[in-house]
């Protein structure tokens with residue numbers, strides 16, 4: 056019975072609709088999207104270095120911003136008439152449209168804007184440029200085939216942002232975009248940090264209790280005045296970057312007690328035993344696993360010190376900088392961590408600043424006490 060019914064149906068169709076297009080002509084032929092793997096990366100190159108997220112870059116230097124954008128989707132496009140009848144997902148596609156990256160927009164946040172960490176809607180919009188895949192590889196992008204120039208003009212926190220736009224394909228896959236951002240800190244002096252072998256930065260605590268500095272010399276003594284000026288200057292510089300003030304701005308008159316732990320620094324006028332010729336030195340315990348100093352610290356000042364207030368303020372500011380985790384620097388006037396040619400003079404004109412600069416305080420706020428990277432990139436000279 057089954058066999059006879061089938062034969063009868065076939066005969067029926069053949070007789071009533073001879074010469075027309077196939078029976079599936081009115082069925083909608085569908086577009087079938089595949090894949091969604093879209094990605095966008097950015098790379099900031101300067102000289103031999105590559106800047107990393109949350110890292111430090113030199114102001115006024117030249118960098119090249121590269122991008123790598125990938126689209127992995129495609130769309131099967133079945134159009135009328137179907138290649139064979141009937142339309143079916145099991146059939147091979149009539150056409151296939153690859154997705155492609157058709158443009159990449161680049162922008163950056165000016166560091167004066169507080170919303171710099173928001174990864175979208177760059178303040179400086181830029182005309183999208185056509186990129187294909189990887190601008191680090193010549194010939195795979197246009198334009199610009201060799202990346203795009205970038206120079207940070209301010210000390211501060213930059214965010215580089217990119218957005219890629221993906222081809223919707225000829226069969227109307229929804230257009231999509233991928234966004235990406237990199238946070239960078241532009242400074243006039245690339246920081247180095249004093250660290251434990253386990254990598255933690257050795258620094259005094261920054262919690263609800265301020266760190267006291269002991270000056271048992273009387274309130275009008277030049278070292279007392281310098282201590283209070285240095286503490287005030289560091290606090291102000293840290294607050295300007297969003298960090299809490301760390302030092303007590305009034306010198307403590309009695310020696311540190313053991314219970315003050317890492318929240319107290321004695322200042323003594325004597326040669327540093329390990330290196331008697333240095334102008335001053337900061338000594339503290341290594342801070343244990345977390346790097347946070349646990350016991351009273353000590354600052355040595357060589358007995359033949361100059362009472363010049365500017366000189367003493369530099370000396371104390373640098374030693375407090377060491378207690379905040381910074382190492383010595385070779386940045387001249389751009390960093391209070393810079394060395395001087397000889398004790399008792401800052402040079403004429405001064406070759407180093409007498410107070411912490413914004414470039415000194417930013418790494419303390421963001422890396423000593425924050426999640427910032429320790430990576431640095433010097434860029435190309437202008």
Ligand SMILES: [Zn+2]
Pocket residue numbers: 373374377382383
């Ligand atoms: Zn030093």
